[in-house]
Amino acid sequence: MAQDKPFGWGIMGTGAIAGLFAADLDLLPQARIVAAHSRSLEKAQSFVARFDGAKAYDDEAAFLADPAIEAVYIATPNHLHAAQALKAIAAGKPVLIEKPIALASADVEAISQAAGKRGVFAMEALWSRFLPAVHRAREQISAGRIGAIRRIRADLSYLHPEGPGSRFYDPALGGGAAFDLGVYPVSLTLHLLGEPEAVRGNWFAAGTGVDRRSSFRLDYPTAVAELSCGFDRNGANRLLIEGEAGGLILKAPFLKVQRLSWYADADKAVAAYDRGPGSLARLLDRLPQSGRLSESFAFPGNGLQFQAQAVMAAVRAGKSACAQMPLGESAAVLRIIEAVRAGPAGAA
Ligand SMILES: NC(=O)c1ccc[n+]([C@@H]2O[C@H](COP(=O)([O-])OP(=O)(O)OC[C@H]3O[C@@H](n4cnc5c(N)ncnc54)[C@H](OP(=O)(O)O)[C@@H]3O)[C@@H](O)[C@H]2O)c1
Structure with missing residues (x-):
């Protein structure tokens, strides 16, 4: 300084x-x-x-x-x-x-x-955008490490039971899953891919009228992002980036990522992502695997x-x-949430 x-x-x-x-x-x-x-x-x-x-x-x-x-x-x-x-x-x-x-x-x-x-x-x-691991991921992707991005997938979910006094569900305090959690995967996607050409999605209402769960599909000319968030469960909370020449997983919780796993084969990254957060997945994650390289970006605090x-x-x-x-990207994130919320709520 x-x-x-x-x-x-x-x-x-x-x-x-x-x-x-x-x-x-x-x-x-x-x-x-x-x-x-x-x-x-x-x-x-x-x-x-x-x-x-x-x-x-x-x-x-x-x-x-x-x-x-x-x-x-x-x-x-x-x-x-x-x-x-x-x-x-x-x-x-x-x-x-x-x-x-x-x-x-x-x-x-x-x-x-x-x-x-x-x-x-x-x-x-x-x-999250300022974390060393996110900086590294963006820099390596720009350098072509996994080829052009084809798809980003992420769910960010933390269980918050609905109850009186919870700011998560209070419309007067700007509650709702998209405002609280959805901004993370949507904003990171914009950080990597820019603004989408088209937005679709759906949302499920809590008793207070705010969204308990929301999902977003962002379409780009040669890529797609499938993102979701919710208060209805604890999710795997990882983020997958599939490229034309490899894949990357931002380890959980990706909003505070300290570890990246790079895959030479995008299908193997997809398989690892789809294994979910269970103990078998954690075991497989710890075993060495050909074509996978993990990098650690631990930080205090x-x-x-x-x-x-x-x-x-x-x-x-x-x-x-x-x-x-x-600020333009902050506005773009809110426009995406607004586009999804403009549709009717789905059945819970
Ligand atoms: N970056 C992150 O990872 C992260 C994590 C959690 C939350 N957040 C964001 O941070 C913000 C605060 O979240 P939080 O979890 O810290 O909430 P919190 O514990 O409820 O704290 C919010 C504080 O705001 C003040 N406040 C002023 N007007 C208020 C009002 N009308 N009702 C309630 N509080 C009022 C209160 O402080 P006084 O009583 O001293 O006025 C209160 O302690 C939210 O926007 C949330 O999205 C970010």
Whole structure:
């Protein structure tokens, strides 16, 4: 980082992901938390207690005016992201916004316009794109390691029983599987293949009306992506990329991938992917196999530090966007979700 002064982060929200982000910033000596905002001053005070000199706020405007904050990390429920991002931008603060960046693609356009007009950095916190294994996969695929991509398949599912008070199912908080989980496989697919020519899919409603499960079929001129997500089970949570000259599996959970398996024969990658997450599959996975090469990209912490590093570098370089995670792709992901949600819900 160009300057010696540690980069000052301000965090909005003091829940689960805010805690993980703070823990991952501990891994970056050049980063520090200088302020937190909560609806409750006591919660903000307790959140910043371990950070020397950090300030606690329960007033948004005062928080956003804090000169020590070089970037704001928005870690509140989904329905607040867009409005808080616009306020941060209006205050001239670079902003990293938790996923989904907004509940509607039009809101991303508004964020993009405001950031462009003000010359302020804004990015969705789709941290998986910044993981070393994803960087390696993209670089190797571009270099032709598995030939042109023919198909991407992924399911991302975590069991969350429907119950009162769950943000996952609450429409008022922007709940639903697509917003919570679907953004990961859809965004990674766009990272590899760009925007699709056509989108199809279906979704199944929970009792609250949000989607409990969604699936997406993205058509490209010479490739297809078959993606799904849900709260109705724990899934295998791997991502398969079939190329014309080989295959690649991003190991589970692919949103936090630390291991890649490359296959010289795409059919063998498909067979391994289709074996599912059982114990036989795990055993076969550990045995050496001709035509398969695994690479490890282990990292400490939760994996949020890589996106934080990218934001700090971009902000300190005076950039208003990050080439690795452009707002245009955040909007494209939401347009895909919108296209699927525009259809009727299927039978559960
Ligand atoms: N990157 C990832 O891997 C990842 C993982 C989990 C979640 N997320 C995203 O991070 C965001 C927060 O998720 P989380 O799991 O951290 O949720 P959470 O534990 O419920 O925390 C959200 C925080 O937002 C604040 N908040 C402000 N207004 C609120 C309201 N009306 N209702 C509830 N909370 C409110 C609360 O902090 P105060 O009480 O201090 O105001 C609360 O602690 C979501 O957008 C989610 O999609 C990302």
